[in-house]
Amino acid sequence: MQIDLSDKQSEAWNLLEDRPEVSEVFFGGGAGGGKSWFGCAWHVYRRATYPGSRGLIGRSKIKALEQSTLITLFEVATLLGYEAGKDYVYNSQKNIIKWSNGSTTILKDLFLYPSDPDFASLGSTEYTDAFIDEMPEITAKAYDIVNSRIRYKLDEYGLTPKILSAGNPKKNWVKKKFVDPDTLPEHIAFIQSLLSDNPNDKFKELYSQQLSRMSSEYDKARLLFGDWEANEEVENAFAFNFNESAHIKPCHHQENQRLIISMDFNIEPFGFIFSHVWQDKEGWHFHIFMETTISGGDITKAVEDIKGKFHHYL
Numbered sequence: 001m002q003i004d005l006s007d008k009q010s011e012a013w014n015l016l017e018d019r020p021e022v023s024e025v026f027f028g029g030g031a032g033g034g035k036s037w038f039g040c041a042w043h044v045y046r047r048a049t050y051p052g053s054r055g056l057i058g059r060s061k062i063k064a065l066e067q068s069t070l071i072t073l074f075e076v077a078t079l080l081g082y083e084a085g086k087d088y089v090y091n092s093q094k095n096i097i098k099w100s101n102g103s104t105t106i107l108k109d110l111f112l113y114p115s116d117p118d119f120a121s122l123g124s125t126e127y128t129d130a131f132i133d134e135m136p137e138i139t140a141k142a143y144d145i146v147n148s149r150i151r152y153k154l155d156e157y158g159l160t161p162k163i164l165s166a167g168n169p170k171k172n173w174v175k176k177k178f179v180d181p182d183t184l185p186e187h188i189a190f191i192q193s194l195l196s197d198n199p200n201d202k203f204k205e206l207y208s209q210q211l212s213r214m215s216s217e218y219d220k221a222r223l224l225f226g227d228w229e230a231n232e233e234v235e236n237a238f239a240f241n242f243n244e245s246a247h248i249k250p251c252h253h254q255e256n257q258r259l260i261i262s263m264d265f266n267i268e269p270f271g272f273i274f275s276h277v278w279q280d281k282e283g284w285h286f287h288i289f290m291e292t293t294i295s296g297g298d299i300t301k302a303v304e305d306i307k308g309k310f311h312h313y314l
Helices: 005-015 035-049 063-081 141-147 174-179 201-212 217-225 297-310
Strands: 024-029 055-057 088-091 096-099 104-109 129-132 163-167 188-192 260-264 270-280 283-294
Touching: 005 024, 005 035, 005 096, 005 188, 024 035, 035 063, 035 104, 035 129, 035 163, 035 270, 055 141, 055 201, 063 088, 063 104, 129 141, 129 201, 141 163, 174 188, 283 297
Parallel strands: 024 163, 024 188, 055 104, 055 129, 129 163
Antiparallel strands: 088 096, 096 104, 260 270, 270 283
């Protein structure tokens, strides 16, 4: 099996195949750097090299996986000389690929559904390795659950757990875990991928022109330049006349006023604000006097935090 890799892809390959102490590799950054292609190539290599092994390929939604990552997987397999129906068979009903040497690829939907907060849908299946595409689209818990299942036939082949993930910049748990730290733990590695790392000069030229024409400066910063600090644009601002000098002043909890609590539980860290709203002869008043965040938060932790701050007044 012959695979031609870019410098960044070679670096990732070395971490995955020659560095047993590294178990988690995030290959992330701008579009067009060959992240998904590399993930699929590594996955095919592992299935071919270790007969009877079992690998997971995951993404937030199975439909997106089928329409994008899976197509790339089949293209890579063909490029490497594997023939559908002969060297592998895809069962679209079960989302499983059976390889002729007994290896298996399992495609998984990793979206956090309210009906399955603990990802019971993943079952108790064990895997030899995993590739998660567009990882910023999934939750940290989904990632951790997959990571905990990588133990299948490792002893038989003298392997160590390996999970490869890829994705474009987004300000969430992925950035916090892989990108922000000045020094990463020994078992974690981050490789920044950019369009400029792609060895195909013609592709770089054409795709760079395409990305440069994007109307969203936010998406252009993320996808063209791999900017992890890019801030999402607000197209329809709620506080469109906000003026710091006019609208910010000291606010505090007033025992005689009703306590209003607003929460956003779909972010990390979990966040909520405390405020008072009332009307008097001067008009309406809206005072936000406290903001709280809870890392790894949930409703139970939020309730305990609120009780700790305001139980005398509730």
